[in-house]
Amino acid sequence: MSTFWLILLLLILVLLLFLGGKLKRKEKSYAIPKGKEVYEDLEARGKILRSYRYGLSGKPDMIKRKGNTLIPYEYKTTDAAVPRDGHIFQMVAYFLILSEMYPNMDIPYGVLKYKNQAFRIDNIPENRSRLLGIVDEMRAQFMEPERNHSNSGRCFKCSFNEVCQQKLISSKQ
Numbered sequence: 818m819s820t821f822w823l824i825l826l827l828l829i830l831v832l833l834l835f836l837g838g839k840l841k842r843k844e845k846s847y848a849i850p851k852g853k854e855v856y857e858d859l860e861a862r863g864k865i866l867r868s869y870r871y872g873l874s875g876k877p878d879m880i881k882r883k884g885n886t887l888i889p890y891e892y893k894t895t896d897a898a899v900p901r902d903g904h905i906f907q908m909v910a911y912f913l914i915l916s917e918m919y920p921n922m923d924i925p926y927g928v929l930k931y932k933n934q935a936f937r938i939d940n941i942p943e944n945r946s947r948l949l950g951i952v953d954e955m956r957a958q959f960m961e962p963e964r965n966h967s968n969s970g971r972c973f974k975c976s977f978n979e980v981c982q983q984k985l986i987s988s989k990q
């Protein structure tokens with residue numbers, strides 16, 4: 818092989834390694850937020866977190882703290898090409914719950930980690946308003962969803978179980 822082809826091959830290899838590293842770093846930064854895992858410091862591990870103001874509850878898989886910042890983290894066992902609406906609202910519910918529980922902390926975003934990739938969900942006012950609109954409608958019972966399962970575990974973890982009339986669990990668990 819001539820020197821020219823050898824150098825070209827080396828350059829391509831270096832480029833591929835560089836791009837691979839970049840993609841990996843990006844995936845890593847969304848998959849595992851840096852900082853200290855604090856859920857067990859904030860509340861007993863596994864305990865349901867509640868917002869009494871908004872009537873929401875939730876149980877993030879993990880919360881990381883870095884300085885004055887909290888980042889909720891939710892694992893999903895399925896693949897997804899884009900974050901699903903229900904999962905985004907679940908994350909937004911965590912934002913509202915955590916901001917009520919820890920008013921002096923910043924919660925700029927959360928991480929939704931599917932089997933195949935992770936997404937950063939920003940804590941933006943539009944999403945919070947949409948979620949609160951849905952909760953209001955549920956409360957007014959104009960839009961009570963038809964329960965399509967008989968799995969009390971799902972209701973236990975569901976962010977809407979404080980306001981849902983069809984839940985399979987009692988209110989205070």
Ligand code: SF4
Nearest residue numbers: 964972975978981984
């Ligand atoms: S039925 Fe259960 S899972 Fe469905 S919205 Fe109500 S509490 Fe949530």
